[in-house]
Amino acid sequence: MGLPTSDEIRKQEILKTFMDEVKTDTMLILEFSALHREIFVSFPVVHTEFLLPWLFVHAASKDGLLKKRIRELNEVCDDCDFLASSHRPSSYDVFINFRGADTRENFVALLYDALSSAGIHAFIDSEELWEGEEICPSLLRAIRGSKMSIPVFSEHYADSKYCLLELAEIWERHLSDGQTILPVFIDVEPRDVRHQSGSFEGSFKKHKKKCKSGEVQRWKDALKEVGNLKGWPLKGDSSIQEQLTVVKLIVQNSLRELDIAPLDVCRYPVGIDSHVENLISLLNIDSNDVRFVAICGMGGLGKTTIAKAVYNEIYRSFNGNSSFLPNVKEVNNNLVSLQKRLLQDIFKKGHDITSVSSGSNLIKKMLDKAKVLLILDDVDDHEQLDVLAGGLDWFGEGSRIIITTRDLHILNVHENKVYGVIHIYEPEVLNFENSLQLFSWHAFSENEPPESYKKLSHKVVHLAEGLPLTLEVLGSCLIDKDKEEWKDTLRRLKGILEDKVCEKSIKSYEDKVIAKLMISYNKLGDPEKAIFLDVACHFIGRKVEEAISIWDACNLHPRLAIKELCQKHLLKIDDFGILSMHDQLRYMGRRIISIDGSRDPTNRSRLWSPDEILKVLKKDKRFQKLKVLILRNSHDLCDSPNFFAWFPKYLSDEFSQKSLSQQLQVTLQVADIHW
Structure with a gap:
């Protein structure tokens, strides 16, 4: 190593003085030592951009002498050719812009710590670094070198011309290089930021008197534009838990924007943590065994989201040997492409695979000594598992294979083939508290609804029954809607989830929620479809054995069909043998009948609404396709002389009136009419 230059000697002297002046603060020394061990060895050149953010959050920001030393060190670093030194960080991930007196000791400290814990390199601005009217070079470099900025607007934010100068620079960086901006609004309304009203109004009256008009206009333009961006509102008296909730959302979005997390989870990961904890416990990644774990449940439950969150949490433990294969069922006709993708992800190079069998052999050959993390998302056929993860002996010690599927039967079949246990995790729907929070984030961009919308929000959340996809779709559907529009949507939703299948639909709900649930239905055979529709229309709340007697006839x-429906999470049977299904599935089944019947009750295969039954009977029309009809408390209809004329003609031709009447008397005692 050559002799130090005069600049380096001066910096070392300042650093030595700095350390002498803070040595009485044990925590400061320990923390500083942990972050900058090299300082204690030989005091090499250390750029203060790496030091200052930590200092102003954790220590001695009120000590004038320390501030002086920091400024001296900063000036040296700005003036010398040290800027090209390899010790200098090339850029920051995030620049945090805030009014120190308002938020330093609470929200910003929490945010900085959370960003750091997530591996995000954040720069914390501080007014103590400012001198004069211009941004000092180190702050300018920090803003321009950051990939994104987080302005934290607070009540007295606009009092600080330094905050406004930085914000103007941040906005220019956004315009020139596309820097991402994620604003936070603490005790201020975005409209006050945009229009410099409220607590911002008085500050700008003062700035107009003291500052150049061009500069003030530049600040106002920046506030107007940044105030229009979607951000996170927070009350000034929010609890630590409420602040941490927002901090977590910001960190998740930062990871996504910075592409630090390999997989995009979701904007509002409400209720995900508990699932991640449960799965990590089930995965037991410290064990050297090869383990298959499956996340199994109905559509719209968030299985893929959970799998992505788990992947992001543990992928670092596999030294780059990890692969996430999304939407496996969509590529079922080209399994070779999935095999190529798997090997590409793990070995970072392409492989020539000419057939599924050769691909399976190659995967086994190349991975049987490797510790890998493999996630197979949305599997709907056991053949997909056979060719991508055919056995425990395909993978090296410590490997973890995670499968998401709606079909428990697929897992049972594969478990027999791999000669090992597949650990099953079946996530529950969200509880009311988490449901309300997830809905509120999508509808209001807040973790709870405004007081004036609380009752309406509760009603929507109750109808969603904890299904994340439904909550997300309905919340997004209601953004910027007034109360009357909310009430109209609520009426429609309540109608379509009850017996009123002809109720006007909600398009986004149909397109996203029902379309996703239909995937499982479309995979069923004819007997399974018939039984699913019977339950959706008639047998919810009835004993399964009573229904089986009818389906047997x-x-x-039915027993095979019921087992498959339960395995696909389309049907539930409780401990008392009572049939049930999620309300969204019930609506889907009734919607299928309604659409198949072209909305004409006489053309439907099943009728359950008393109003619609009576409507047909009063019009003296014949049922054209009827298979099931609910006639609870309507036994006297059998005595009507025209009763059998209402039913399909082939039934009248096949049975005598007497024999059909006798059959009805028996059937009505069990469960209505079924052909």
């Missing part, structure tokens, strides 16, 4: 082989 119809040659539907």
Whole structure:
């Protein structure tokens, strides 16, 4: 190593003085030592951009002498050719712009610590670094070198011309280089930021008197534009837990924007943490065994989101040997492409695979000694598992294979093939508290609804029954809607989830929620479809054995069909043998019948609404396709002389009136009418 230059000697002297002046603060010394061990060895050149953010959050920001030493060190670093030194960080991930007196000791400290814990290199601005009317070079470099900025607007933010100078620079950086801006609004309304009203109004009256008009206009333009961006509102008296909730959302978005997390989870990961904890416990990644774990449940439950969150949490433990294969079922006709993608992800180079069998052999050959993390998302056929993860002996010690699927049967089949246990995790729907929070984030961009919308929000959340996809879709549908529009949407939603299948639909709900649930239905065979529709229309709340007696008479082989429906999470049977299903599934089944019948009750295969049954009977029309009809408390209809004329003609031709009447008397005692 050559002799130090005069600049380096001066910096070392300042650093030595700095350390002498803070040595009485044990915590400061320990923390400083942990972050900058090299200082204590030989005091090499250390750029203060790496030091100052930590200092102003954790120590001695009120000590004038320390501030003086920091400024001296900063000036030296700005003036010398040290800027090209390899010790200098090339850039920051995040620049935090805030009014120190308002937020330093609470929200900003929490945010900085959370960003650091997530591996995000954040720069914390501080007014103590300012001198004169211009941004000092180190702050300018920090803003321009950051990939994104987080302005934290607070009540007295606009009092600080330094905050405004920085914000103007941040906005220019956004315009020139596309820097991402994620604003936070603490005890201020975004409209006050945009229009310099409220607590910002008095500050700008003072600035107009003291500052150049061009500069003030530049600040106002920046406030107007940044105030229009979507951000996170927070009350000044928010609890630590409420602040941490917002901090967590900001960190998640920062990871996504910075592409630090390999997988995009979701904007509002409400309720995900508990699932991640449960799965990490089930995965037991410290164990050297090869383990298959499956996340199994109905559509819209968030299985893929949970799998992505787990992947982001543990992928570093596999030294780059990890692969996430999304939407496996969508690529079922080209399994070779999935095999190529798997090997590409792990070995970072392409492989020539000419057939599925050769691909399976290659995967086993190349991975049987490697510790890998493999996630197979949305599997709907056991063949997909056979060719991508055919056995425990395909992978090296410590490997973890995570599968997401709606179908428990697929897992049972594969478990027999791999000669090992597949650990099953079945996530529950969200509880009311988490449901309300997730809905509120999508509808209001806040973690709870405004007081004036609380009752309406509670009603929507109750109808969603904890299904994350439904909450997300309905929340997004209601953004910027007034109360009357909310009430109209609520009426429609309540109508379509109850018996009123002809109720006007909510397009986004149909397109996203029902379309996703239909995927499982479309995979069913005819007997399973028939039984699913029967339950959706008639047998919820009835005993399964009673229904089985009817389905047996119809040659539907119900026990096999019921097992498949339960495995696909389309049907539930409780401990008392009572049939049930999620309200969204019930609506889907009834919607299928309604659409198949072209909205004409006489053309439907199943009728459950008393109003619609009576409507058909009063019009003296014949049921064209009827298979199931609910006639609870309507036994006297059998005595009507025209009763059998209402039913499909083939039934009248096949049975005598007497034999059909006798059959009805028996059937009505069990469960209505079924052909």
